[in-house]
Amino acid sequence: MSKPRHVLGISGGKDSAALAIYLNDRYPNINFEYYFCDTGKELDETYQLIERLESYLGKKVLKLENEELKSSNEDPFDYYYKSFRGYLPSPQARWCTAMMKLKPFENFVKKDPAISYVGIRGDEEREGYISREANIQSIFPFRRNIWSNDVLTRFFNPENEKAVADYFKNYYNGKRYDRQLDILAEPIDFNRNNKTATEKALKQKINRSLDIGIPEFNRTVFEFLKTTEYPLATELDFELLDNEDVLIRDDIFRILRESGVGVPEYYNKIEFEVDGEKGEYARSRSGCFFCFFQQKIEWIWLYEQHPELFKKAMQYENEDELFTWVPNESLAELIKPERVKQIKKGHIDRSNRKKSKSSPYLLDILEGTERDGCNTCFL
Ligand code: SF4
Numbered sequence: 001m002s003k004p005r006h007v008l009g010i011s012g013g014k015d016s017a018a019l020a021i022y023l024n025d026r027y028p029n030i031n032f033e034y035y036f037c038d039t040g041k042e043l044d045e046t047y048q049l050i051e052r053l054e055s056y057l058g059k060k061v062l063k064l065e066n067e068e069l070k071s072s073n074e075d076p077f078d079y080y081y082k083s084f085r086g087y088l089p090s091p092q093a094r095w096c097t098a099m100m101k102l103k104p105f106e107n108f109v110k111k112d113p114a115i116s117y118v119g120i121r122g123d124e125e126r127e128g129y130i131s132r133e134a135n136i137q138s139i140f141p142f143r144r145n146i147w148s149n150d151v152l153t154r155f156f157n158p159e160n161e162k163a164v165a166d167y168f169k170n171y172y173n174g175k176r177y178d179r180q181l182d183i184l185a186e187p188i189d190f191n192r193n194n195k196t197a198t199e200k201a202l203k204q205k206i207n208r209s210l211d212i213g214i215p216e217f218n219r220t221v222f223e224f225l226k227t228t229e230y231p232l233a234t235e236l237d238f239e240l241l242d243n244e245d246v247l248i249r250d251d252i253f254r255i256l257r258e259s260g261v262g263v264p265e266y267y268n269k270i271e272f273e274v275d276g277e278k279g280e281y282a283r284s285r286s287g288c289f290f291c292f293f294q295q296k297i298e299w300i301w302l303y304e305q306h307p308e309l310f311k312k313a314m315q316y317e318n319e320d321e322l323f324t325w326v327p328n329e330s331l332a333e334l335i336k337p338e339r340v341k342q343i344k345k346g347h348i349d350r351s352n353r354k355k356s357k358s359s360p361y362l363l364d365i366l367e368g369t370e371r372d373g374c375n376t377c378f379l
Helices: 014-026 044-057 076-083 095-109 149-155 158-169 174-185 192-211 214-225 249-259 296-305 307-315 337-356
Strands: 005-009 032-037 061-064 114-117 136-139 270-274 277-281
Touching (some): 005 095, 032 044, 044 061, 149 158, 270 296, 296 337
Parallel strands (some): 005 032, 005 114, 114 136
Antiparallel strands (some): 270 277
């Protein structure tokens, strides 16, 4: 197997941009390849962020596109929208991500072994998209646990218990070694019908193992990988094994500001007023301006802050066919004055409830938005 490539997808969002800066500064010896899958429907702020990032990194962020688009003058989204006969993508039918994000990425990597760096933060509870291609291995540098679940599922599989115990011996001794053996011996059922219970048990094992020493745990996993076909199997060393950093949202904003790359403007809160009550809105994510994952209050933000884009989003809807961005409601209905008022009031109420639970971030208040969707679009 040849040496792995090191690839990092830039979505135009804050987390992947901060990850590129962080890795570039901290690991100058790794030759990162940055890429961006353009849908042609991003906000201008996304393209501006990528330009600033290129100048900070001193490297191009490669724009990936599928072969079939090369002879077309259309934006990627419009090209596929037509080929899907006006059928809008939705959380249940995400042809947009499959065609415009995953396909160009997998064509870019081809069959080469590759390490794909993913910007899921240490304060997030999700695994996110990881490629199912055997030649692509995901690494999560912002988390305490840098490994993907598929790797650790194999590592903690009872059939590997003896081999893993031997690897632990190289890095731990005395009580620390005994504790690792105890964790290893705890039963775990990898039966697919018990997915939630398995994930919980796996997470507990990972956390307890990491508590005993992060670099040692990473080195043990790295040794185990040498018995597998994962891309890292052929490496003599991997610089991130000793990384104990855990980066959370504050760190992301700090990295962006301190580097001079800056935070995309759409994250900035804007004040609004409804019936004398004050509220704030913003956009919570990068990605297409009409993304169906956005919350209704974000649609109102788009309508009021970028009316020309909102109008364009409306043009894709076909109410006769029930092709709407928001289930059971067209954008024309969404912007009726009474409905706008209702959405804004609902958002203020939700914000007040959440504030009392002490989150300082509007992004947290835009309920669940960060967890939805895929890493390739929004990180
Ligand atoms: S941002 Fe939303 S609409 Fe655009 S490709 Fe991603 S999931 Fe699809």
